[in-house]
Amino acid sequence: MFNGRVLKELRLLNGLSRAELAQRINLTEQAIWQFESNETKPKLSTKMHLANQFHVDLTYFEQEEESVRFDSSVIAFRNADLATRKTIDIQTMYLHKVDSLIDYFESFVIIPNITIHDLSNVVSESYHKGESIEELALYAREKLGISKDNHDLLYKLERSGIYIVERLINGQADAYSAWSKLGRPYIVLGTNKSSVRRNFDLAHELGHILLHKYKDMNEDGDRLEQEANYFASCFLLPKEEFLVKFEERVGKRVSNPDSYILLKLDLNVSIQALEYRAFKLGLLTPKQHSYFYRQIAQKGYKMIEPLDDQIFVKKPSKVKSILDVVLSNHLVSLATIMSKQSIRLQFISEIFSVEMKFFDQYQEDRRTDRFDNIIPLYKRNNL
Template sequence: MFFGEKLQSVRELNSLSRKELADKLNVSEQAIWQYENQYTVPKFEIANELKKIFNVKAQFFYSEPFITNISKVESIAYRTEDRDARKKTKMETSFIDFTSYFLNKFESKLNLPNTNIAQLRDESIKLYNQRADSDNQVLHLEMIAENARKKLDVVTNSDLLYRLELSGIYILEKNMGSSIDAYSTWTNQEKPFIILGNKKKSAVRRNFDLAHELGHLLLHYKMDMDSLTKDEHKKIEKEANDFASFFLLPKEQFLEDFSTILKKSNPDSYIDLKMKYMVSIGALEYRAYKLGLLTFEENRYFYAKLNQKNYKKNEPFDEDIAVIRPGKIRSLLDLIFRNNLFSLNSILNDYYLNRSFLESLLGLENGFLEKYLEESTIEYFNTSNVIPLFTKGS
């Protein structure tokens, strides 16, 4: 029996519309709809093309669905400039559903350590909900950020990604096109995700993305992102940006370090601080300006020079600072497969997947899983029941 539900889920996982898939198969969009709703069954030639497109085996579409919906469209936090891309949010829920399913399966063999991200979220929301009683909401948000940095034990921003993974957040890289930098969400199983676009981006800008999405996870839990007005969305985006600024650049230490800068309106004066905090020159100046350390005129001059030097795209030493890639899932897979808690061959055979399917899903480079594949050999003969024809000495 052909399961149209599986075709729909894997199509959405690959961010393809029915029209886009139809074009790849040289069939009508109506035909794809009929396949997915099981009004018709694709011919052998079409099924063969589907397995190539989605890196699965043909039996994948003829086996029972195994994915359940654990993520919600309204829980995914996109950037303001990504509002026009929200039509693709449903496809991102499919990605979260698939990813979470396999992570749950792999982790089922382990006794996982306790993580503190959910507790930190609850603390942050409690403080966040008290902000209406505060005369200075910015100061209130700064307290939340400082508490988060302390509880996550972030000593230096260079190990931010590692500290977030250690806290219980799952961080993956995914090609989401040019319009989406990153997004974050909590699943209904209380599993937090940060998804980073894998387009080329400097390490310092990625740090800000991580802190921004952390802000969403801690401050905007269960907020219906899909029903927000444009102004409401701008407001929570500003909160996430401010949180990131406060989190990455703690006030007291930053004030002390900034006092050493002589030419506050010159972007090149911020390079030493950039290397210390692993934050972009623009983010450093923004923090200083909001703290009242630059005048309005100095701020305008700074941005004029920033544009003149083309630093909004490429800053000094961007190429010299290594981009840290997520490592938690790699470590999980290595532990699982090297200790034979699961067989990769069995996983691929049981779910009718190709190796490249899992590599793409989990943000791994092509060929990463190859070393865990066992050589499947069939033993036609063995020596257990051989009767020797000749004995020694005869």
């Protein structure tokens, strides 16, 4: 038995076109299309080649295709990413598979203190009643307990119940977010951002999660993006505290990007985001604002700013923490996970961007899996 639709899912999951996959396994694009359409079945040698390519067992191709867990129209992609159907299909398939695996991992644990649903309900209701985005951003920041310097943003979002994952995102794709059909929120981060830009991505996607839950992003997408940007700016840089810090650190040198370096260090926000917040608050004139960006270009700060190579980039840890609880308490073994899911260890490593060495501590354990209980996932040192 061979389900060609599963092959298509794997191809999309790995960001490949039919032509790219065909080239990797020395077949024609037409042959790949025929496999995916169930017009023909691959030979055993070809199936083995495909299994090795995608780090799955042969039995993976006998499964039913993934159930539809996300509506692609409500995934908050950045506008530049909407140009290609391929990008949308790839990232949607990634979310489907991640959510499927999270379902499986969560069957062994109880996740405590999930607050994102209540926060989402309050913010969404207030948003539709016309409350200002700035007020909603401040409310969310307070409820999530974000530190003044934003250093714990990723940790606090994960603790609230949001699943944050990272992957090498193809092409122009930036971070994106979505609610699954069963009500699980996700943020997907790229792997090529500095710590401060990652913070803005997190705040931007939080804005979508709270303000635009299940909103069709194809309708008035520019406005929704502007709202998420403004939410992120207000969320990371509350007005009153920012005005005081700005006066202390920047003073009158508002058009010089280098004047923002200490403020960047204080607040873990990029120089450009700091200046933009200041401009929106009337601390720069349009002429000063334009000069600032000319200086950004001249100094080569558009993509890489001072301190970007010195501020540690924090990585998501929630999935690793769940895996640690499950494996350390012998609720299930790595071998059983791989057997049940028909995947190999590298599949898990790549889909969650978890380094292979993380699993070394569990590899030698051959004790019998426990099926007598489900344990709560209490707060741990790394979650």
